[in-house]
Structure formats: structure tokens, C-alpha cells
Amino acid sequence: xxxxxxxLQIDEDTFENFYTxxxxxxLASLRQNFVEVQQPFFYIxxxxxxxxxxLLKAISNHYLLNEQSASYIPLSKSQYFSPxxxxxxxKLDVVCIDDLELVAGNDEWELALFNLFNQIREQQSLFHNGxxxxxxxxxxxxxxxxxxxxxxxxxxxxxxxVYHLPDLNDEQKRVILQRAAYSKGLELTEEVANFLLxxxxxxxxxxxxxxxxLDQASLQAQRKLTLPFVKETLQL
Numbered sequence: 001x002x003x004x005x006x007x008l009q010i011d012e013d014t015f016e017n018f019y020t021x022x023x024x025x026x027l028a029s030l031r032q033n034f035v036e037v038q039q040p041f042f043y044i045x046x047x048x049x050x051x052x053x054x055l056l057k058a059i060s061n062h063y064l065l066n067e068q069s070a071s072y073i074p075l076s077k078s079q080y081f082s083p084x085x086x087x088x089x090x091k092l093d094v095v096c097i098d099d100l101e102l103v104a105g106n107d108e109w110e111l112a113l114f115n116l117f118n119q120i121r122e123q124q125s126l127f128h129n130g131x132x133x134x135x136x137x138x139x140x141x142x143x144x145x146x147x148x149x150x151x152x153x154x155x156x157x158x159x160x161x162v163y164h165l166p167d168l169n170d171e172q173k174r175v176i177l178q179r180a181a182y183s184k185g186l187e188l189t190e191e192v193a194n195f196l197l198x199x200x201x202x203x204x205x206x207x208x209x210x211x212x213x214l215d216q217a218s219l220q221a222q223r224k225l226t227l228p229f230v231k232e233t234l235q236l
Contacts, residue, residue, distance in 0.1 A: 013057035017179045019172055023055075026163045030059065030136075037132035040120050041160025044138045049173075049204050050165035052138040056096040059136055068093040075102040083112035090119035090133050100139040101146055110150040117156040135160075170197050173204055180208060181225070184215050192227055199236050210234070 020027055026044070033039055046052045056072060063070035069092040073085060076099050089095045095116070103109035116135065123132045139146060142164070143157035168176070174193045181188035188211070200210060217233045218225055230236075 012180075012183070013054045014061055015058045017176070017183055018054055018058050019051055019168060019176050021172070022166055022168075023163070026161075026165075029161060033134055034062065037123075037134050039160055040124065040132065040134055041117070041156075042134070042136045043143055043157055043160060043162045044136065044165060045140060045142055045162070046138075046165030047140060047167045049167040049202070051168060051176075051204065052165050053098055053205070055165070056098050056136055056138055059094060060096050063094045070094045070096070072096045073098065075099045078103055078109075083108045086112040086116050089116055090123065091131060092133055093131065094134045094136065096136045096138075098138050100137050101141065104147045105149055107149070110148060110153050114150055114153040114156065117153070117159070121159070168204060170202065173197060173202065173207060176204065177207060177211060180211055181215075184211075186215060186218060186225055188225055192225055192230055195227060195230065200234075 015027075026042075029039065030042065033042075044052050044055065053074075060070040060072040071085075071089065071092055071094075073096065075097065086095075097113075100113075120133045120135055123130070137157070143154065143162065146154070146157070148154040148157070174190065174197060177193050177196065178188045178190075196207060196210065200207060214225055214230060214233060218229070221229070223229050
């Protein structure tokens with residue numbers, strides 16, 4: 001099945017629950033371009049615990065909440081859609097493309113991305129009075145390490161600003177878990193948060209999925225997230 005356009009809905013990943021302490025420079029530059037696009041290209045790379053997916057979703061959500069057009073394109077799900085999703089993407093206010101490394105070496109995707117870069121670059125012309133698109137790309141490595149076959153695309157990946165998101169340490173993950181719990185109306189004590197970090201997969205996405213599971217269990221049982229309740233629910 002081919003989807004015409006990937007995720008456009010608003011979800012829970014926002015700037016309010018994004019861990020900003022490592023990334024002030026990046027966020028400041030992004031926010032300047034939210035107001036007026038002067039630098040249309042951002043390349044953000046980091047590991048699976050860096051929060052880059054959260055950031056791209058937060059950017060998309062920011063635009064949608066401000067009634068602007070946005071598309072978040074998770075290339076981890078590219079088996080469900082084709083490079084045609086990038087057709088007319090230059091008409092949107094922001095395009096967030098996550099996990100570029102997953103389509104590196106794919107001729108169709110590389111050509112579609114190359115064309116999108118060119119279309120957005122043309123918007124920077126002094127004679128262009130229309131919409132200007134912000135393009136945010138994430139990957140798990142710097143641009144020069146991607147296995148890109150198309151030389152002209154490889155060079156375009158460094159046209160804009162390039163940022164590295166460092167992996168979060170356990171203390172930072174604990175803060176994120178507690179913030180996420182608070183946003184759901186839950187109290188997650190340090191004792192329980194540290195227990196989750198010690199006994200579960202420390203991948204942030206997995207931890208947040210477990211928190212969502214605990215949220216549902218807490219609502220159904222009308223109980224707080226005490227350590228005995230968490231152990232019972234997760235069978236640990």
C-alpha cells in the first residue's frame with residue numbers, strides 16, 4: 001500500500017518535553033528560521049538515544065499548532081510510501097525527513113531529495129516572493145559518512161547548518177521520563193525512574209513506550225506509579 005503523504009498529525013513530542021540542555025545553539029537557530037526562513041537547510045545527526053526523532057516531530061508539531069503546513073517523513077517506514085511523497089514538498093512550510101541513512105544508495109530517493117534541495121534553494125532568490133520551505137534532515141552519522149551515490153546530493157547535504165546531537169545519559173533520560181510523566185498527569189518518582197532505567201532497555205523510545213503502558217495501567221487501576229505497582233504491571 002502506498003500512502004500519499006506521511007505523518008501530519010500532532011502527537012506528544014513537543015519542545016516542552018524535549019531535552020534542550022545539550023542543544024541551545026541548534027534550537028536558537030531553528031527558532032530564528034521559524035519566524036523567517038533565512039537558512040532553509042538543517043542536517044542533524046546522532047544516535048538512537050540522541051532525541052533527534054523527538055526534535056523533528058516537535059518541529060512538525062510546532063508548525064501544525066500554528067496552523068502552518070508541515071510533513072514529518074519517517075524513512076523507517078519508507079516501505080509504505082514512495083519518493084513521490086516529496087513531490088510538491090517545496091509548497092509546505094516545513095519538511096522533516098527522519099533517518100536519511102535508511103534510503104542512502106537508493107537511486108529514486110536520492111534523485112527526489114536532490115530535486116527538493118534545488119527547489120528550496122530557488123526560493124532563496126531575490127526575485128522569489130512566495131513561500132519559503134524549511135528542510136530538516138536527520139541521520140545517524142555526519143553527511144560525509146552516508147553511503148550516498150549521487151555526488152551532487154552529497155554536497156547539498158552540507159549546504160546548510162550541520163549539528164550533532166549527543167546521546168543522552170541516564171540522568172538526562174530520567175529527567176525526560178519525569179517530564180513526560182508530568183505531561184500525562186502522572187508523578188514519576190526518582191526511585192521509580194531509576195528502577196526503569198536499571199531494569200529495562202535504556203533506549204529512550206522503548207522507555208517512553210513503557211511509560212505509556214504504565215499510564216494506561218495507572219488509569220485503569222486508579223493507582224499511582226509506586227514501585228510495587230510498576231513491578232507488578234511490568235512483571236519485574
